[in-house]
Amino acid sequence: MVEPLAPWRSKEKPGREVEAVVFDAYGTLLDVHSAVARHADRLGPLAGEFSREWRTKQLEYSWVRSLTGPARHQDFWACTVDALRFVCARYDVNDAAFIATLLDAYRLLSPYPEVPAMLRALRADGLRAAVLSNGSPMMLADAFGNAGLAPQIDALLSVEAVGVFKPDRRVYALAETRLGLPAGRIVFVSANPWDTQAAHAAGFRCLRVNRAGAPDEYGLAAAGVPSLPDLAGLAELLK
Missing domain, CATH: 1.10.150.240 (Putative phosphatase; domain 2)
Structure with a gap:
């Protein structure tokens, strides 16, 4: 079930407010199991x-x-x-x-089956896509290169650039710096609720992928953070 979209849109500000989507990698785009x-x-x-x-x-x-x-x-x-x-x-x-x-x-983890088409749909809609991950640069290059997803990703951002793991605030600031966008113009997508909460606290518009139908955590639903059962509907949701 998708939660309200109000935090992502403003009637007072016409035009696209979201310019980029930043994804967690492990458990969100890549199946860790x-x-x-x-x-x-x-x-x-x-x-x-x-x-x-x-x-x-x-x-x-x-x-x-x-x-x-x-x-x-x-x-x-x-x-x-x-x-x-x-x-x-x-x-x-x-x-x-x-x-x-x-x-x-x-x-060489496998991506979830809906991920390639979803990334192509984002690109067709003019949205930039990036990955912000705990993974080392080697891990990210190997996984996304092997999966054939690298051409659909504008930036593979590793926490190694700041030398600390999520959910440290410096990790999320890395996305703003590298994309040249404020957090409010970026949608951060993660299947890890603790990761989603940290990004939300850092000012990002967030979406939780809840593949297992797990209960809400960290008050994300009450804060208006949308939730999807997988990423197949993401591009349509962002429209």
Whole structure:
């Protein structure tokens, strides 16, 4: 169900107010569970749990490294590798070749099926599209290049430019600086409610992708943040 669009439009200001759409990458455009899904037969019935815990630890390590200061910063690939090592130890996965295969698969995550057409529709409508991600430049280049999405993206923005992970305010300011637009003329799209809340607090117009139909968090619905079950209807919504 789509929430009210009032925060995105103003009758007193004719013309397009939104000039760019900035997307989170992991979990929003790229399916973070597609790496394990490709090799689920090797993990058996616990594959889904394994993948979810890998993702949880990956984010946990990014937050802890941000909170403990610049001296503890390592890029998102290091967080991804460390998280996988932890989860493999938990599930007694010790085949080095298989672990390397999972990491290779994570570098080349699959986009959600509606994403390519959605990005083409945004471009046809004259909107700029960018990605603002925890991912390192290498991770983003590999994933979007492999998926064939790079030509539809005007900028792949990594937190490595500021040396701290989301939800630090400096990350969201990076989108304004690189696109040359104020936050109010950018729609920020994320499947992570904590990410959406942080962007909203930074002044962006936001949209939450809620693929799992999860409950509202952080008061996003009450704040007028629209929600979609996937990205197929985004271009039409922005019109």
